[in-house]
Amino acid sequence: MKRIDDDPRHGPPAVEVRGLVKHYGETKALDGVDLEVREGTVLGVLGPNGAGKTTLVRCLSTLVEPDAGTATVAGYDVLSQPRQLRRVIGLTGQYASVDEKLSGWENLYMIGRLLDLSRRDARRRADEMLERFSLTEAARRPAMQYSGGMRRRLDLAASMIGRPAVLYLDEPTTGLDPRTRNEVWDEVRSMTADGVTVLLTTQYMEEAEQLAHELTVIDRGRVIAGGRVDELKAKVGGRTLQLRPSDPAQLTAMAAAIAAAGLDGVVGARAVPEEGQLYVPILSDEQLTAVVGLLGAQGFSLAHIGTHLPSLDEVFLAITGEKSAHDRPGRHDAHEQYEEAAV
Ligand SMILES: Nc1ncnc2c1ncn2[C@@H]1O[C@H](COP(=O)(O)OP(=O)(O)OP(=O)(O)O)[C@@H](O)[C@H]1O
Numbered sequence: 384m385k386r387i388d389d390d391p392r393h394g395p396p397a398v399e400v401r402g403l404v405k406h407y408g409e410t411k412a413l414d415g416v417d418l419e420v421r422e423g424t425v426l427g428v429l430g431p432n433g434a435g436k437t438t439l440v441r442c443l444s445t446l447v448e449p450d451a452g453t454a455t456v457a458g459y460d461v462l463s464q465p466r467q468l469r470r471v472i473g474l475t476g477q478y479a480s481v482d483e484k485l486s487g488w489e490n491l492y493m494i495g496r497l498l499d500l501s502r503r504d505a506r507r508r509a510d511e512m513l514e515r516f517s518l519t520e521a522a523r524r525p526a527m528q529y530s531g532g533m534r535r536r537l538d539l540a541a542s543m544i545g546r547p548a549v550l551y552l553d554e555p556t557t558g559l560d561p562r563t564r565n566e567v568w569d570e571v572r573s574m575t576a577d578g579v580t581v582l583l584t585t586q587y588m589e590e591a592e593q594l595a596h597e598l599t600v601i602d603r604g605r606v607i608a609g610g611r612v613d614e615l616k617a618k619v620g621g622r623t624l625q626l627r628p629s630d631p632a633q634l635t636a637m638a639a640a641i642a643a644a645g646l647d648g649v650v651g652a653r654a655v656p657e658e659g660q661l662y663v664p665i666l667s668d669e670q671l672t673a674v675v676g677l678l679g680a681q682g683f684s685l686a687h688i689g690t691h692l693p694s695l696d697e698v699f700l701a702i703t704g705e706k707s708a709h710d711r712p713g714r715h716d717a718h719e720q721y722e723e724a725a726v
Pocket residue numbers: 407410411412430431432433434435436437438439477586
């Protein structure tokens with residue numbers, strides 16, 4: 384039987400960050416960040432442009448020194464044990480780090496050599512990773528001829544060469560089309576199935592929902608919410624009850640009946656005639672029963688009843704009071720340029 388101690392979510396944290404601060408002049412890129420990633424799990428760090436995601440990843444990779452606070456990765460301190468720490472991490476940066484002129488194979492071989500693998504081991508590892516990330520056929524082509532998706536896969540392969548215990552993925556699918564995004568997600572899932580701990584930054588709610596066990600939402604260098612994806616959703620918005628009357632003509636009358644009843648905690652109902660549906664925000668099962676009971680008692684007939692949790696976009700809106708990150712203007716994205724270059 385599986386004991387609770389066997390669950391990685393109850394094990395020691397692979398990444399532990401306390402009060403991390405990094406200022407660039409007046410800009411508080413990180414303004415006292417606390418977070419943990421349990422061994423063998425994926426933590427999604429969700430935040431809009433400029434939230435501090437890349438700065439966090441840089442601090443945790445020893446590329447940038449924090450002004451204050453502590454961070455340990457696999458038990459190693461970022462400030463006092465940078466060399467040991469670098470040996471256990473992998474990093475797929477927001478801006479791809481592959482060498483354009485080298486082939487996929489050469490890129491991976493070179494990284495293996497930089498990581499002190501013997502020639503033979505570096506060769507073998509490069510072959511293995513190309514195979515795993517479905518790049519064997521493109522292995523000898525220069526990386527500049529790769530499509531955006533192939534580049535991302537090469538990036539992931541590169542970060543896995545050294546068999547890291549902890550992997551940072553900084554916006555791994557930004558700028559990719561939905562199909563390629565799905566391919567990258569599959570790769571990330573297979574890496575976590577192998578026991579790798581992942582800290583994933585993203586601006587995509589769906590990505591966090593697909594991959595992350597837990598979520599930390601950051602904005603302007605501060606953690607504004609955190610928890611399991613479903614917990615976070617429930618905490619922010621409760622559920623929405625979806626009702627479809629058997630007779631679409633009754634939609635408005637139904638909405639009015641719910642509003643007039645003044646049920647405890649039920650703030651109102653929104654009729655969407657185009658869908659023939661009524662949406663009612665609810666917080667408990669009792670409210671669900673009360674709404675459905677009320678409609679039945681008043682002689683309305685229902686063709687369909689459903690409930691759904693709010694989307695992460697709605698969660699973000701509720702927490703920050705602003706539109707979700709990818710609706711904000713002004714994003715400069717290196718990966719989009721890659722895709723154009725690859726056509
Ligand atoms: N080297 C730097 N010098 C000065 N300011 C910086 C530097 N790096 C980051 N910043 C600033 O710190 C803040 C956080 O930037 P960071 O790159 O960490 O955000 P991010 O969450 O990764 O954003 P994005 O989603 O656009 O990648 C921003 O205001 C940014 O302009």
